[in-house]
Amino acid sequence: MSKNKKNANVDIFQLLLEKKEKQGKIKWKALLESLNVREFFEDGSISINERTCQGLECELCIKACPTKALYWRDGKVGIIKDLCVYCGACVLCCIVDDCITITRKRADGTTESFSKPGDIVVLFNGINSRRRHQRVRGIFPDDEAYLKRCGKTKTA
Ligand code: SF4
Ligand code: SF4
Known part of the structure; x- marks a missing residue:
């Protein structure tokens, strides 16, 4: 397919819209970060x-x-x-x-x-423990890898 034919299939208006939305989101996030909104x-x-x-x-x-x-x-x-x-x-x-x-x-x-305030505390504890678990799983994909790191082996 020639280059010109390929370009003819592109919806330029859709691309512009997507670009505008993307830029808007970036600005939105930057604005929120400047307001100290992390979540x-x-x-x-x-x-x-x-x-x-x-x-x-x-x-x-x-x-x-x-x-x-x-x-x-x-x-x-x-x-x-x-x-x-x-x-x-x-x-x-x-x-x-x-x-x-x-x-x-x-x-x-x-x-x-x-x-309730308590709901948020419970929610964050749950999210943080999930993140901790994911981090540990990233380093030790299975129990054996973990035991090996500690110089132990799995007992049958
Ligand atoms: S959740 Fe409450 S504090 Fe946060 S932006 Fe909405 S109204 Fe404001
Ligand atoms: S914090 Fe806001 S919603 Fe809650 S009691 Fe006070 S004024 Fe009402």
Whole structure:
């Protein structure tokens, strides 16, 4: 196939769109890093229970939100959903359990949901222990490799 014929099959508009999206994502990530947001998610949902929220007496979530997705208006906490990155900072500091509920999707397709500070601690412990396990498995792919490193052999 000639070079010109090959180029004719390329959808230039699609390429430009993809490039723009890619650049947008890079800028978005850089912006979040500058705001000290280490964990951010593109897909998710957030809701606030207006009946249990302590509102004006509290406003801790509004102060904690790194992207300014939360605001106070008309006697309640409002959410600008497009600005939310489902980081969980608001849940971590909320004084009422099950007041803010977040569900978010990881890049591997798994979803997690939490509504209490304790949920986040459990979640992070689980993630960290999984990462530790993966690191050890990367160095020692099986039990024998591990025992060999310790100068031992597997007993039958
Ligand atoms: S999860 Fe909470 S703290 Fe994080 S961006 Fe969304 S509203 Fe803000
Ligand atoms: S931190 Fe919780 S209780 Fe306080 S204003 Fe935010 S949602 Fe309401």
